Amino acid sequence: MDAYGDLVPVDHDAETPLWLQLANILRTQIQSGQLQPGRIMPSETTLMQEHGLARGTVRKAIDALVDEGLVNKVQGRGTFVRASSS
Amino acid sequence: MDAYGDLVPVDHDAETPLWLQLANILRTQIQSGQLQPGRIMPSETTLMQEHGLARGTVRKAIDALVDEGLVNKVQGRGTFVRASSS
DNA sequence: GAGAATTTGTACGTATGTATG
DNA sequence: ACATACATACGTACAAATTCT
Numbered sequence: 001m002d003a004y005g006d007l008v009p010v011d012h013d014a015e016t017p018l019w020l021q022l023a024n025i026l027r028t029q030i031q032s033g034q035l036q037p038g039r040i041m042p043s044e045t046t047l048m049q050e051h052g053l054a055r056g057t058v059r060k061a062i063d064a065l066v067d068e069g070l071v072n073k074v075q076g077r078g079t080f081v082r083a084s085s086s
Numbered sequence: 087m088d089a090y091g092d093l094v095p096v097d098h099d100a101e102t103p104l105w106l107q108l109a110n111i112l113r114t115q116i117q118s119g120q121l122q123p124g125r126i127m128p129s130e131t132t133l134m135q136e137h138g139l140a141r142g143t144v145r146k147a148i149d150a151l152v153d154e155g156l157v158n159k160v161q162g163r164g165t166f167v168r169a170s171s172s
Numbered sequence: 173g174a175g176a177a178t179t180t181g182t183a184c185g186t187a188t189g190t191a192t193g
Numbered sequence: 194a195c196a197t198a199c200a201t202a203c204g205t206a207c208a209a210a211t212t213c214t
Contacts, residue, residue: 043178043180044179045179073180073181074179076179076181078178
């Protein structure tokens with residue numbers, strides 16, 4: 001029942017930090033159109049569960065995407081994929 | 087023996103988040119020349135002790151200054167005031 | 173409007189890893 | 194080898210904003 005798009009688990013033994021791995025996964029999903037402009041992004045809780053990561057790790061990954069201008073967060077609502085670019 | 091420049095304690099009851107209060111304090115010290123370009127910034131441990139804050143809170147404050155381009159961090163060495171600007 | 177549920181924000185604490193001196 | 198300093202990652206608790214019932 002796992003949705004496709006979740007077939008890239010993070011690797012706890014890799015050199016790349018877990019938060020970066022997750023950021024990379026999410027960025028790819030955005031750029032590939034799996035996560036479309038306008039709404040969503042799974043909630044922090046969902047991402048924690050799906051990837052087996054702590055809250056802080058998930059937040060750091062998302063914050064990186066915010067810094068890149070790919071998403072924006074709204075307290076009480078969620079994290080949204082930005083309209084933008086090409 | 088407290089150095090001047092430490093006379094602005096954070097306020098746990100203020101609306102402004104502690105990490106932002108600390109970032110504001112440090113930014114002021116940089117812009118006023120109390121923290122001069124080239125080297126330094128007290129270590130995270132020092133800032134924790136001087137301001138009575140947790141590590142994560144101190145790091146978030148400093149990360150904000152990094153994003154502003156005011157300082158840069160080097161693992162194993164410390165956090166440095168950037169040469170820069172005006 | 174009241175209240176519960178959801179979701180992000182802040183803040184704390186702890187442990188271990190990595191880089192530098 | 195050792196000490197210092199930043200980096201990563203875990204966990205917990207409560208606050209604030211929004212949404213849904």
